[in-house]
Amino acid sequence: xxxxxxxxxxxxxxxxxxxxxxxxxxxxxxxxxxxxxxxxxxxxxxxxxxxxxxxxxxxxxxxxxxxxxxxxxxxxxxxxxxxxxxxxxxxxxxxxxxxxxxxxxxxxxxxxxxxxxxxxxxxxxxxxxxxxxxxxxxxxxxxxxxxxxxxxxxxxxxxxxxxxxxxxxxxxxxxxxxx
Amino acid sequence: xxxxxxxxxxxxxxxxxxxxxxxxxxxxxxxxxxxxxxxxxxxxxxxxxxxxxxxxxxxxxxxxxxxxxxxxxxxxxxxxxxxxxxxxxxxxxxxxxxxxxxxxxxxxxxxxxxxxxxxxxxxxxxxxxxxxxxxxxxxxxxxxxxxxxxxxxxxxxxxxxxxxxxxxxxxxxxxxxxxxxxxxxxxxxxxxxxxxxxxxxxxxxxxxxxxxxxxxxxxxxxxxxxxxxxxxxxxxxxxxxxxxxxxxxxxxxxxxxxxxxxxxxxxxxxxxxxxxxxxxxxxxxxxxxxxxxxxxxxxxxxxxxxxxxxxxxxxxxxxxxxxxxxxxxxxxxxxxxxxxxxxxxxxxxxxxxxxxxxxxxxxxxxxxxxxxxxxxxxxxxxxxxxxxxxxxxxxxxxxxxxxxxxxxxxxxxxx
Numbered sequence: 001x002x003x004x005x006x007x008x009x010x011x012x013x014x015x016x017x018x019x020x021x022x023x024x025x026x027x028x029x030x031x032x033x034x035x036x037x038x039x040x041x042x043x044x045x046x047x048x049x050x051x052x053x054x055x056x057x058x059x060x061x062x063x064x065x066x067x068x069x070x071x072x073x074x075x076x077x078x079x080x081x082x083x084x085x086x087x088x089x090x091x092x093x094x095x096x097x098x099x100x101x102x103x104x105x106x107x108x109x110x111x112x113x114x115x116x117x118x119x120x121x122x123x124x125x126x127x128x129x130x131x132x133x134x135x136x137x138x139x140x141x142x143x144x145x146x147x148x149x150x151x152x153x154x155x156x157x158x159x160x161x162x163x164x165x166x167x168x169x170x171x172x173x174x175x176x177x178x179x
Numbered sequence: 180x181x182x183x184x185x186x187x188x189x190x191x192x193x194x195x196x197x198x199x200x201x202x203x204x205x206x207x208x209x210x211x212x213x214x215x216x217x218x219x220x221x222x223x224x225x226x227x228x229x230x231x232x233x234x235x236x237x238x239x240x241x242x243x244x245x246x247x248x249x250x251x252x253x254x255x256x257x258x259x260x261x262x263x264x265x266x267x268x269x270x271x272x273x274x275x276x277x278x279x280x281x282x283x284x285x286x287x288x289x290x291x292x293x294x295x296x297x298x299x300x301x302x303x304x305x306x307x308x309x310x311x312x313x314x315x316x317x318x319x320x321x322x323x324x325x326x327x328x329x330x331x332x333x334x335x336x337x338x339x340x341x342x343x344x345x346x347x348x349x350x351x352x353x354x355x356x357x358x359x360x361x362x363x364x365x366x367x368x369x370x371x372x373x374x375x376x377x378x379x380x381x382x383x384x385x386x387x388x389x390x391x392x393x394x395x396x397x398x399x400x401x402x403x404x405x406x407x408x409x410x411x412x413x414x415x416x417x418x419x420x421x422x423x424x425x426x427x428x429x430x431x432x433x434x435x436x437x438x439x440x441x442x443x444x445x446x447x448x449x450x451x452x453x454x455x456x457x458x459x460x461x462x463x464x465x466x467x468x469x470x471x472x473x474x475x476x477x478x479x480x481x482x483x484x485x486x487x488x489x490x491x492x493x494x495x496x497x498x499x500x501x502x503x504x505x506x507x508x509x510x511x512x513x514x515x516x517x518x519x520x521x522x523x524x525x526x527x528x529x530x531x532x533x534x535x536x537x538x539x540x541x542x543x544x545x546x547x548x549x550x551x552x553x554x555x556x557x558x559x560x561x562x563x564x565x566x567x568x569x570x571x572x573x574x575x576x577x578x579x580x581x582x583x584x585x586x587x588x589x590x591x592x593x594x
Contacts, residue, residue, distance in 0.1 A: 044361045069363030071458050121342045122460035142462050144546050
């Protein structure tokens, strides 16, 4: 088209652009599966929810469940632990949340949280009897010294947030579905 | 510096071949006759050491892959199987694991050589940037390799490092799950790390080829920083520098062999001999020694800056500490390359070296007390050196007079 001095689109230009556009869309469509295969697969997603039986957990006891490859802390809180958590002023909290937002109403004794420190993802101590529970009678992360209270709220140390609450619901008084 | 070949095919077969694929001509030009400044010192031999180390890692790695199983149920045992059952497996696995440390030791010497002698300055900016790319690829490869034995440090190192990406606003969590192939570090993560750990060394080899290509356009720098002016300034690469390089490789292999034969685990962490357990975190998560300076800078940022959270700030600082090397040629405006002729530059340079070693020490300590403050000071100096000191020195420093040529410098020295 060197001889064509007029700036005028031709049928050839149209074909050129549409061919290019088809090649780009086709190329992107072909590449997408190669990228998307990296995302969590069906077998991983199939394990994205679990049912946890709480009936065997005595008051004051804690149990760790495995959900999505991560530990989930379930604590059967004693009345004194609940009172302790409720008594805390919101002004003392780095990530303010009243105790009522940390549990499901009517099931205040059950605290269900993802057991990973919100700093860099270590597993805090405090689940087993005899383990260090930190300065606030909850959990203590040994990696960089974060202290969590009896509602799993961050009280001291480098972690920015409270322990994360997973999505869960009560199927009955002693059976929960996490995820 | 092409076209300095004195290759003359001596027989008809060579001539026939040369006219079709001038492979021998190319090799003679670039591997044998390549004119190298006659005054380059021992700090210039580490490029060759690094080339050898890349080959050592690829050869031992390919062999290890013949015996290793990338599955969370078997990975830990398969590494023990290599060390206990496979013929010479103890030596081959030890060479690969210690080799990573030796590789990084050599690359740090090579990089600090470049920082002192201004190897990054025009016309060698692309050469330098390719070097930084290789360094980044090396860190990614080493990190993923460390995950493969599936010990406690493997697992928790992978958890903490992939967690860094969750600091990215909005798309952080999808990226995290994309990288891990799940909600936590698990079998899909191990599988892809194995695949990529096998791939990346070959990518490194390709970038090394570009690195050497970019080196052979302007030719080597040298301790005076004065460019080559005549053939009196140079010697052919072979035999003068091939032999010098080989000598250093032999010396370098002595401590390497000592580690492999007598202390293959001394550079690693004892916790990595406990199989990975997603429910128990080791008391102190520390990366391998060669990544500690960057880990220290990551942790140094424990405060929010405006809308940037401490976590994201740490990630930006850690990646920034390497990315800043890429723009170094434009930060250091001094026309004099070699630190030997820069009286004000020298103390700041050596302080930078000490500061880097301090960061390495701090990265291995707990994030508490005096270590936190020292980490912040050391991180500030690391960035201050590039962003403040070098640009200012370029304006105010009076360099010492440069020799008129390399050969003149050599003759003056031998007076």
